[in-house]
Amino acid sequence: MATTLAGGAAALASCETFDPPPKASIAGAQGTFLEGSPGDPLVLRFDEAFQKKSLRFKVVRGDKALDIDPEGNLPDEDGYCVAQRDRGQCSGEAPAPCCKNEGLVQLASYDGATGKAEGASVEVAEQAVTIRFDDSPKIAVPYLVVVESGLEGLEGNTTLVRQRLEFTYRAFLPGPSSLPTGPYFFLFDIAPPPLQQQLRLYAWLNVDAQQGTWEGLFTDGNRTTALNDRPGCPADCAPNACQLFPAPACVKPSTNMGSIDEFQDFIPIKDRPVGYTFLGAGYTADLPDGTTGIGTPPFPIDIVIGSGNGVRITAVDTVIIGQISQDNSGRWRGSGSATIAKVQVNSIGEEPTTGTLSFMSLFPEEAAEVESYGEPIYKPGEVDPTAE
Structure with missing residues (x-):
């Protein structure tokens, strides 16, 4: 019993002193939105100091990454587009965008091990990183800062997974618009x-x-089954629904879209x-x-x-x-x-x-x-x- 209590006390003490690895955030973000100008520096803040050589990150287009894999996988991650391929959404005239994606659309990157930056100048301080892009991000376009795993705190605690930080600039005012009714x-x-x-x-x-x-x-x-009588639909889809895009099939009504071009289903x-x-x-x-x-x-x-x-x-x-x-x-x-x-x-x-x-x-x-x-x-x- 004494041994058990001692072990429990030791475990409790270790929990109380656990120091998690560094966590990043974007300075000035309200949710995922930034109010400033895309020409301003982007500043990352960390909740603790870190080993500068362990920092690796990339800044990529969010609309070319997350939203073309509805399961949330990035193009350089395991599982990317697998669900769409398994559902047959990579064949036909309108394949899901992830089927033909060639990878992340990168705006900038940094590797602390070499100090090399591409697409931006990068200043690394004790708990902050300032990024000045060569080509400014676009207004109203979603972006991701992907902080790679392996970021190490001064106490030796290391991140095991990527951190994704989303941001979008929304700095425009109402005005004359070509958007049609x-x-x-x-x-x-x-x-x-x-x-x-x-x-x-x-x-x-x-x-x-x-x-x-x-x-x-x-x-x-x-x-819905109301679409099952369309020309080209497989016979006897009910209780499932007919899918014509990207290829004819019988699918569950809950099946996700692989591409917005499948709207006619x-x-x-x-x-x-x-x-x-x-x-x-x-x-x-x-x-x-x-x-x-x-x-x-x-x-x-x-x-x-x-x-x-x-x-x-x-x-x-x-x-x-x-x-x-x-x-x-x-x-x-x-x-x-x-x-x-x-x-x-x-x-x-x-x-x-x-x-x-x-x-x-x-x-x-x-x-x-x-x-x-x-x-x-x-x-x-x-x-x-x-x-x-």
Whole structure:
């Protein structure tokens, strides 16, 4: 007994004196957003001093990394795109973006062992790192600072996994905008817990092009058996749903999208237990680099999913920021990021979360085809999102 107590006391003492490895954060970030200018230095802060030679990091495009693997794997990590390949989403005319990705799109990197920096000048202090980029980050584009494992504190404690630090500059004001009023499709990949899922949303945006403001009604997009009679669908998919993109298959209704171009395998549904709607509003402006910015002030998302009392999911102070431009076909395509200050499930929870998004406009004939299988792409004022 005495031996057991002594061992327990020793274990308790060791827990009390445990010194975790250094943890990094981005100075001045509000969630994942930075209010300053992209031309300003980016400063990383650490909660303790570290061995400078053990520091290795890279700064990469977040929209070219996280959001093209809905499972959250980066292109240089094990498991990247495996789920998409297993689901057959790497074949056909519109393969998932991760299938053809050649790796991380790198803005800068640093290796403390050699002191070599690429794409930026780097100053390393005792508990801070200052990064001055050769080419400034873009407004409304999500980025990641990936601090590699092996970062060692002065006491010898070493990180065993990567640290990912997300940031996006949102420094633009409402102004004249080329963003058109009309139907859109949005894909949100909410990667970190507690809300780790994919939101697929049809939306109608009403845009005031002169004032640079917009209002949108977002409706849940779902795979359903209503799509099983389309030409090209396999026979007898029920109770599963027909997928035509990137290749014909019968899939579970809960199967994630591999690419936003698979939107035609989903239809809008506004009512429980399957669907939901919510309103959003924000600002937009044409930017100096030829793209158009789109963003929101903090707004709530409050939806109830399921039958009976259902499950109420509340996203407090959701902020969206992104950039969109017109491609050669005339379609508007964009990407960006989202941050949620607090996620609650049935009014329980205090944790923040973040995610990436991609979105695009729909041509009139595409919207008409989607609507022909069930419900319309609802416009603001046509339904009451607060009705349960």
